[in-house]
Amino acid sequence: MPLEIVRNDITKMTVDAIVNAANESLLGGGGVDGAIHHAAGAGLLAECKTLGGCKTGKAKITGGYNLPAKYVIHTVGPVYEDGKHGEKDLLESCYRESLALAKKRNCETVAFPLISSGVYGYPKDQALKVAIDVISTFLLENDMTVYIVIFDKAAYKISEKLFSDIAEYIDDNYVDEHTDYRRESTRMNVPMQAIMADEICECKALFTEDDLDSKLKQIDESFSQMLLRKIDEKGMTDAECYKKANIDRKLFSKIRSDVHYKPSKPTAIAFAISLELSLDETEDMLKKAGFALSHSNKFDIIIEYFISKGNYNIFEINEALFAFDQSLLGA
Ligand code: APR
Secondary structure (H helix, E strand, O other): OOEEEEEOOHHHOOOOEEEEEEOOOOOOOOHHHHHHHHHHOHHHHHHHOOOOOOOOOOEEEEEOOOOOOOEEEEEEOOOOOOOOOOHHHHHHHHHHHHHHHHHHOOOOEEEEOOOOOOOOOOOHHHHHHHHHHHHHHHHHHOOOEEEEEEOOHHHOOOOHHHHHHHHHHHHHHOOOOOOOHHHHHHHHOOOHHHHHOOOHHHHHOOOOHHHHHHHHHHHHOOHHHHHHHHHHHOOOOHHHHHHHOOOOHHHHHHHHHOOOOOOOHHHHHHHHHHOOOOHHHHHHHHHHOOOOOOOOOHHHHHHHHHHHOOOOOHHHHHHHHHHOOOOOOOO
């Protein structure tokens, strides 16, 4: 995945470069700055002393020393006052300048903390949004894997209303694995065998005469064929689709070139979100990859919640998944 959101300690990340949320002196401090200097050892500070500081919004690069990362890119985020003093522009510049430096050093993997979201007081959800927006734009033109490292859960704030809405939706829909198919068959008034054989969509689907043959054709098409058909129908380019799904180009070309390719469930769901498919279309696409949205899986129910609300904002979906301790889309 070109952009992954992970929970980790950035000093433990084995990547080409980690980014440090430093101050203008570049002589260390607390927070992630302190953790990086502590893990890197005295050599890092010695090199930093030769750099003559760094301006807010700018970035400078050093060796990684005792860190698993090869380089440390030091950038200085803005101190947040009220959002009306150019803080957003400066924070965007931190990500852009750091990515440019990483690209210049031919880094293939880079890990960012949430710059300015600690001591410098930038609201974490806005800081995350800035990070995702700038990095995603960069990745449209560049091949690199970028990690946003969330150190503490507070970084993923979610509104109380949204949280309780989703919790209620989970309660209404969550069933344990041992659902009594007998109860299901009476509830849905279809033969129990159909439930067991998971043929509900054929029993329940009511095709009008004139679209029956196109529907029958669609039942036979593979995941890959449906994906490419949907990209065309939505008027998207391949790149727009897989970038929005946060899927890397290599994986997409595998799916495109192998008509029988079976993706993982999170990959299939990421494409459904990228294409903004309805719930039925999502179920259909998942079925072609051999999966179904399961009501005994909170991740699936949260995805179903957002699709049923027509909300395909991967950022908000990830906030919710994170708040319910689920793995993230694109992670
Ligand atoms: N790994 C990943 N992220 C971390 C780690 C870690 N080991 N430690 C802290 N963080 C996170 C914090 O939770 C926060 O979300 O990094 C983010 C940035 O917080 P700070 O480190 O406080 O950085 P910032 O808000 O940019 O303030 C910079 O703090 O440490 C001083 O010298 C630094 O003066 C500078 C100021």
